[in-house]
Amino acid sequence: MTHTVSIADLMARSGVAFGTSGARGLVTAMTDEVCFAYTCAFLQHLSFIGQFAPGRPVAVAGDLRPSTPRIMAACAAAIRHMDGKVDNCGFVPSPAVAAYAFARGIPSLMVTGSHIPDDRNGIKFNRTDGEVLKPDEQGIRAQSVDLPDLFDGEGMLKAAQPLPPPVDAATPYIARYVDAFGPEALSGVTLGVYEHSAVGRDILVALVGALGGKAVRLGRSDKFIPVDTEAVRPEDQQLARAWAAERKLDAILSTDGDSDRPLLADERGAWMRGDVLGILCARALGIGAVATPVSCNSAVELSGLFDAVRRTRIGSPFVIEAMNALAAEGQTSVCGYEANGGFLLATPVKVEGRTLGALPTRDAVLPILATLVDARRQCVALSALLAQLPARYTFSERLQNYPTAQSQALIAHLEQGSETDVLHRLTAMFGGIAGEAGGIDRTDGLRVHFKGGDIIHLRPSGNAPELRCYTESDSSERAASLNEQALVLVRDYRIG
Template sequence: MTQSVSIADLMSQSGVAFGTSGARGLVSAMTDRVCFAYSCAFLQHLADIGQFEPGRHVAIAGDLRPSSPRIMAACAAAIRHMGGEVDNCGFVPSPAVAAYGFAQGIPSLMVTGSHIPDDRNGIKFNRTDGEVLKPDELAIRAQSVALPDLFDDEGMLRESQPIAPLIDVATPYIARYVDAFGNQALSGLKLGVYEHSAVGRDILLTLVKALGGEAVSLGRSETFIPVDTEAVRPEDQALAQQWAAELGLDAILSTDGDSDRPLLADEKGEWIRGDVVGILCARALGIKAVATPVSCNSAVELSGLFGAVRRTRIGSPFVIEAMNALVEEGQGTVCGYEANGGFLLATPIPVEGCGLAALPTRDAVLPILATLVDARRQGVTLSALLAQLPGRYTFSERLQNYPSAQSQALITHLEHGSEAEILARLTQMFGALVGEAGAVDRTDGLRIRFTGGDIIHLRPSGNAPELRCYTESDSAERAAQLNEESLRLIRQQKADT
């Protein structure tokens, strides 16, 4: 006996959202039934576009959250139900399972909640040729699936089966970088690897050693730690500075939970913001054209390093769409990166070894390695490498418990009227902080450039009751202060209304 369920209804009933990042929600809401249904809907969509049929293999992997093995088993059951064969890649980075899927020409999925706490989890889906994009998301949400009678009253599988024998995808992922950079690329460098609970921690350690560097293991945890590369915890800032000082490290390397977003600290233990690592990586690789969200550091334009810079809305699907457009325009080697540091390679590129194949999904390893290799090649520290870029600094924070409707109302209020009226209104609101408003950008939210060079960017969150604020200035201290004061003004305005 089967039960027909629409994905749109299931989203509403379960509270498990489905977007271009895949499915994401509370572990308690991500029952086997919900995960099974979303996986079936994904494969049904791929069947509609000719990327899945019975007998086709589907790769599956997960991060180190306690709930990941159960969700992986539910997804594997869905793959088998749809007539697919499961390639169990185990617990490996998101880009490793994606790279395997792209190389094999098969779909893949990664069970991960990325950087969010472990009371939540998610499933990220990849097509045979790249990430799920907006049109795919809409098509998956429009699916209805016939669920078999496999679940108990709690929505859990009555019988569990082993997922499948393990397939080694870590070795080719490691070889991708060793073959490209060579076994002496990090020779002479003493590098700390902040392991915490990142699924790619052992791969990072192996890579440092395979590339000739000295690897120092730091902070391994058997309890899941939600590391957000865009909002580094104060304790992680303090730890990095302590480790750098006590151990004489040249750099500290880490990633978020599913190891698709990098964390890189210099020889002083100062974490480098992800969008700046993206610029350094793109420069090191000799990239010609860059796609990056509108919220990222403007040093990418000011540096004059790239023939084309395409700004996008925030989110990897928009970055990928812009990368694809740059490739079609014949702009040469093309990459993308996000504020979280995730680096996407749209075209193959030549490097010292055998070159690098394209990997059009967020990757943490490439930006870390390319930046370190470039610093070693030049014989400079990471802080000195960073100083070669224009001195622009960004900061981001958010107002929590700020309803989406209120965020939208604020943006609508600020941007209505003629351009002159908008600039006058923005100058009136923020002028005491930053002077006269000179230009606005509505690519994603409201980005205001002031005549003195400072930037304030306000954006309602797409998936939480939050108003995000991104600021940019000519010093890190100024960017942070500007962010704090901007949010204070908005908070005050909310209290006055």
């Protein structure tokens, strides 16, 4: 016996909807039935566009949050229901399962909530040739799925089958970078690896050793820690400074929960911003054309390092669309990166005469390694490498437990009227901390350019009840102070 559910209706009822990085929601809302239905809809959509057929494998992996094994089992049950074969990649980084699947021309999915707390989780879907894009999300949402009688009254599987024995997705992922950079690339370098609860923590340690460096394990946790690479927690800032001073480290490496967003601290324990790390990585690889969201540091243009820079909305699907457009326009080396540091390689590149293949999904390892190897090649510390770029600094934070509807109402209010009206309203709101508003950018959220050179950018989060605030200025202290003051003004602002 089966019953038919509309995915659009199920998303509305469950609250588990698509954001900028796949389907996410509260763990209590992500019942086995919901995850089963979304996976079936994903495969039905891929079947319609010729990327899935019965008998074909689908790769599955997950992060280390407590709810992940259950959700992986529900997704695997859906793959079997759709007459697919489960390639269980186990607990590996999102880019590792994606690379495994891309190499075989098969779909994949990653059960992860990325950096958000473990009362939430998510599923990130990949086509056979890259991440799902916005048209794919619409195609998945448009599906109706016939659900079998496998679930109890709480929406949980009555009898979940165990996953098959894992296949090895980690070894080829490690080999990708060892083959490109060489076994002596980090020789003589001592690197701390902040492990916390990142699923790629052991892979990072293995990579440092395979490239000739010395890895020092730091801060491993059995409890999930929601490390956000765009808003590094004060305790993680303090830990990095203390480790750097005590251990005499050349750098500290880490990632978010599913290890697709990097964290790299210099020799002093100062975490580098992800958008600056993206610039350094692109330069180290000799990239010609860059796609990056509107929220990222303007040093990418000011540096004059790149033939083309294409700005996008926030989210890897938009970056991928822009990368594809740049390649179609004849650019031969194309990459993308986000403010969170995730780096996407659209075309193969040469590294010391060796070819590094494209990986058009967010990756944490490449920006970390390329930047470290470049610093070693130049015989400079990471702080000196950073100082080679124009002096523009970004900072981001968020108002948590700030409902999406409230964020949207605030943005709509600030944007009312003519551009002159909007600039006057923004000057009235932020003029005391940033001066006169001189221009606005509505590419994604509301980005305000002030005549003195500061930038304040407000954007509702796409996957959590949060309001993001991005700031840019001519010093790191100024960018952080501006952000703190802007969030206070936003929090206390009353419409009407």
